[in-house]
Amino acid sequence: AQTVTQSQPEMSVQEAETVTLSCTYDTSESDYYLFWYKQPPSRQMILVIRQEAYKQQNATENRFSVNFQKAAKSFSLKISDSQLGDAAMYFCAYRRGSGNTPLVFGKGTRLSVIA
Amino acid sequence: DGGITQSPKYLFRKEGQNVTLSCEQNLNHDAMYWYRQDPGQGLRLIYYSQIVNDFQKGDIAEGYSVSREKKESFPLTVTSAQKNPTAFYLCASSIRNGNSPLHFGNGTRLTVT
Numbered sequence: 001a002q003t004v005t006q007s008q009p010e011m012s013v014q015e016a017e018t019v020t021l022s023c024t025y026d027t028s029e030s031d032y033y034l035f036w037y038k039q040p041p042s043r044q045m046i047l048v049i050r051q052e053a054y055k056q057q058n059a060t061e062n063r064f065s066v067n068f069q070k071a072a073k074s075f076s077l078k079i080s081d082s083q084l085g086d087a088a089m090y091f092c093a094y095r096r097g098s099g100n101t102p103l104v105f106g107k108g109t110r111l112s113v114i115a
Numbered sequence: 116d117g118g119i120t121q122s123p124k125y126l127f128r129k130e131g132q133n134v135t136l137s138c139e140q141n142l143n144h145d146a147m148y149w150y151r152q153d154p155g156q157g158l159r160l161i162y163y164s165q166i167v168n169d170f171q172k173g174d175i176a177e178g179y180s181v182s183r184e185k186k187e188s189f190p191l192t193v194t195s196a197q198k199n200p201t202a203f204y205l206c207a208s209s210i211r212n213g214n215s216p217l218h219f220g221n222g223t224r225l226t227v228t
Contacts, residue, residue, distance in 0.1 A: 096213070
């Protein structure tokens, strides 16, 4: 079974600084997708960024980017120019490539942003 | 606007009672999912359905049941057999494509006393 590990239960960052959240996963599949979700205090799950495993180029969405290391099975999220609104739980998730398979989530990292 | 609606937002029940959580989507998505969220546990899969009239157990299906009679609806029943039902429950849906993300509802907080 696939597993997703987020080794940092909590992180903090100063406003305007950069922070990196770690995620590793375990799979024997070659075709899969990786996601980062944000869950603010409202508890709404918001997609931050996604990465296809077959793409070597790291995904980027505005201030959010990933460092995808396929051989190391690592998928870290970098948040640049951190803002107070970035404070939230962040979940890393894995999905097998075929069909409507469920996402497997890590346990999350709680990010605090210090003004 | 299209989306996923979970109701109610807060639900209170006495121990020993079954309770059904509603999840409706108007996104025309084939697949729907139920996750449970507990502090420090992330999201754990309860059940999912890839098509109408079909569903599969997830990692923590014991004490729960579902039905998928319509494409738009995927209700979750928390039975009295569920030992620790107090939790936050999230419903999600997706299209039939691996790189498509899950779209989530706003969740239901169930408290059983």
